[in-house]
Amino acid sequence: MSRRLSRRPVLGALLLAVALLCCAGIAQCARGTAADGVSGVAAPRGDLPGWRQVFVDDFTGDQLSESDWGRYSGKPGGDPASFWLPSHTVVRDGMLTLRGYREFGRMVTGGVGMWPRPQTYGKWEVRLRADPSDDVTFHLLLWPRDEIWPPEIDFAENFGGARDYVDGFLHWTDSGGRRKAQQAVRADFSRWNTVGVEWLPGMVRYTLNGQVWGVETGDRVPNTPMWLALQTQSGGCAKAVEYGVAPCPWVGTPDHTEIQIDWVSVYAPAFPMAGK
Incomplete structure (x- = not known):
């Protein structure tokens, strides 16, 4: 299963790999104490082995940083069942919340994009939880700055239901046309988890709570600047029919x-990356 592209609506690799292995077996590497943060795990501060921290947002206060994020508004490209409104994206109680509920006779959801901060290669981590829902899906991904799709790196997607899995999808184009590769991991995402992706020349690694659970390698891995997108969408039940899986209801909406x-x-x- 894969969601087609969701556009924003407005508008030394070897050395690094060795360094990353030093942290591969340590869950929640360089994290705060269990008593910290809304989720019980504090936002990380500082560099990690092989990585230099360039941004962190723990969503204190009641305003989204407009210099770092943009709220979604309108219909996603390739997903006519969904609709976004900025009012469905809220910063409150130390969290960014993306809300799905019916408005104007349809299910409306929220999303944000970090298009002011694109980069080529890096590591992204997001601490999140999701209410179970058949109709509301969530998608955490890297999207190309030039808006030419593919590529796309989806590192945590859930298409509705009990929130007991996430998919990772890598989208690319070769001589045979547009292609995708899918992997999946099971966990209870109705509870707090840290999902992430590590993107290097010729390698993408999906992570869950500090552990690598999936890897993609080779020419399919992109090398163009991308930005982080955090989005919810509606139409989970319609997508189930499209993908040929068990139809709704599952847990209800x-x-x-x-x-x-x-x-x-x-x-x-x-470390400097070749071709960056």
């Missing part, structure tokens, strides 16, 4: 569905 994000942390490679 509540009147209000929230995807809560405690913090986001972004890193650049600590």
